[in-house]
Amino acid sequence: MFTVNDTLDAILLGAFFFGLIFSIASLAIGVADLGWGHPGHGHDGPGPLNIAVLLAFITWFGGIAYLLRTGLGVEAFFAILTGVAGGVIGGIVVYRLMKLLRSHETVMRAEDYRMPGVIARVTSSIREGGTGEVVYEQAGVRHVAAARATSGRAIPRGTEVVVLKLDRGIVYVELWDELMQSREERKIAAPMEPLHDDAKI
Numbered sequence: 001m002f003t004v005n006d007t008l009d010a011i012l013l014g015a016f017f018f019g020l021i022f023s024i025a026s027l028a029i030g031v032a033d034l035g036w037g038h039p040g041h042g043h044d045g046p047g048p049l050n051i052a053v054l055l056a057f058i059t060w061f062g063g064i065a066y067l068l069r070t071g072l073g074v075e076a077f078f079a080i081l082t083g084v085a086g087g088v089i090g091g092i093v094v095y096r097l098m099k100l101l102r103s104h105e106t107v108m109r110a111e112d113y114r115m116p117g118v119i120a121r122v123t124s125s126i127r128e129g130g131t132g133e134v135v136y137e138q139a140g141v142r143h144v145a146a147a148r149a150t151s152g153r154a155i156p157r158g159t160e161v162v163v164l165k166l167d168r169g170i171v172y173v174e175l176w177d178e179l180m181q182s183r184e185e186r187k188i189a190a191p192m193e194p195l196h197d198d199a200k201i
Helices: 007-029 051-071 076-102 176-189
Strands: 119-124 132-138 141-149 160-167 170-175
Touching (some): 007 076, 051 076, 119 141, 119 170, 132 160, 160 176, 170 176
Parallel strands (some): 141 170
Antiparallel strands (some): 119 132, 119 160, 132 141, 160 170
16 A cells, blocks of 8 residues: 655655654644744743644655655655645644634633622622621622621622631622721821931921
């Protein structure tokens, strides 16, 4: 099925099968997108020099050069030159495809899932010294959680609250308006820093 006339044919055919087999294997074990320390490798995905791109280059180079030389009788120099060009195009196609797939991925950041400071609304009244229910949105998803007031007070349904902490699946909240009001009061009540003794007027 595959004719090998000389050493060059064997090398080109070997390159094609090497790239093809390892491309399939890398996809199967999920390492096709590992970068090789390229500066572009980061949150946007691997840089241009990575395993998938190199394997694509080897596969296309070997396959095109072998077909041109053995199938169409093209001179070795031109077959190899065209194979290199084909390998570059194959690598670019794979890289572009990887970038396209990466663009639809969402990077999970720890700060997007921190509870303190999250604004919520009481959906089931919080009883005095008891537990109620709040709904809040985080990372674009609505969540429902059991809630208690940090002061132990009752908070009616529909009240806007802010989460202060999360403990054993229960969020502890305080009224948003009162929290902001007390913050402003602390700013106003804060004494001015005294001038140093050696300060000159």
